[in-house]
Amino acid sequence: MPRPARVSADRILDAAALEFSERGFAGARVDRIARRARVNKAMLYYHFSSKQGLYRVLLRRTFTLAAERIRAIAASPASPADKIDKIIAGFAAFIRERDFFPAIMLREVAEGGSRLDRETLLTLVAVPAAVAQIVQEGVARGTFRPINPLFAHLTMIAPIVFYLAAGSFLGEVGALLTHLQPLAADDFVHHMQDVMRRALAHDASPRQTS
């Protein structure tokens, strides 16, 4: 029984994810991707139109999966507060299943998304849209204070991406700074859930003056 036909294409995508996340699009080398996938360059070009094309397929696939997962949470029957909790945990979990994701996302943000085609871009916008909808629902119900939904989205997503992108590097920094045990990712997720609960709660923190 022969191996399934798409095996090598999948291996190429996996290798590309690694290479692009480590070096960025411009720094990635097609030769290295091929070698890592244990195919030769011609094979790569047989499956994918170009370096750009390979990159686009990878991003589209990944961002679509991420958006789906977030949308599923947003569509579930739960309180806005619970949904925010779950989105934070779900997003972190999604990343930890694919550690190539945060570095690529960071670089895309750095580039203003200029390398994303329109379709992928629209898919990706579904994530902040879902978060915004939840926030607005919470505000409408009176369980959240009034807050700019896009601000809320950035506040919860950015630290997670940073934290998980930094990975071992952050561990070194942390070792220089704290005497705490190695920073566990789960702890950070809980921290961010806590932060967002407080950020969205109807006023509880006392103002000093007036």
Place this chain on the structure above:
Amino acid sequence: MPRPARVSADRILDAAALEFSERGFAGARVDRIARRARVNKAMLYYHFSSKQGLYRVLLRRTFTLAAERIRAIAASPASPADKIDKIIAGFAAFIRERDFFPAIMLREVAEGGSRLDRETLLTLVAVPAAVAQIVQEGVARGTFRPINPLFAHLTMIAPIVFYLAAGSFLGEVGALLTHLQPLAADDFVHHMQDVMRRALAHDASPRQTS
């Protein structure tokens, strides 16, 4: 009176900041940097040892200035809460004086700081160290709740970098999502100050159960 000698070197650094922020180290082109600085390539190599060398000088200069500004705030006589406020505002102001900064920082994080030399890395670590010290002081005084200082640092810095890196791109996303007026950077700074005040405040947000 002849022009000062370092004029062209400074122009090269300015051009390099732009080019590196738009394209990353690997995507940056020495020819383009030279053209943007209105010098020729040979001139660039007369002032700087290599593309790498130019990049390092740029980063060292920028990160040193950033660390100095944060340290000055940390050393000032103010309450921990005020210092956090000022660091958020000061960091955002620093970035807005150099819009090349966030994209470069994002890419460095994506790469795990592998392109920074040891000296620059140590300089940069001074920033989270300063924040951590303030947080710990607040915790010791009992004005902040116990919190991992490195978590606190990430929570406040990452969204600012994201927000200011995304710039116009975020504007488009925002236009698709909200009917609010264009997101002003000042509003976002206030938002993050608010978030951190709440995140650090001694418990005010009510827990649902138990």
Place this chain on the structure above:
DNA sequence: GTCTATACTTCGATAGAC
């Protein structure tokens, strides 16, 4: 300090056999 011309290398992509 400044410029032109060019050496040398790397890299994306393809041709063409099997």
Place this chain on the structure above:
DNA sequence: GTCTATCGAAGTATAGAC
């Protein structure tokens, strides 16, 4: 579907005159 060999463009860096 898979491989070897190679082309041609682009890119970093330098030589050497002024």
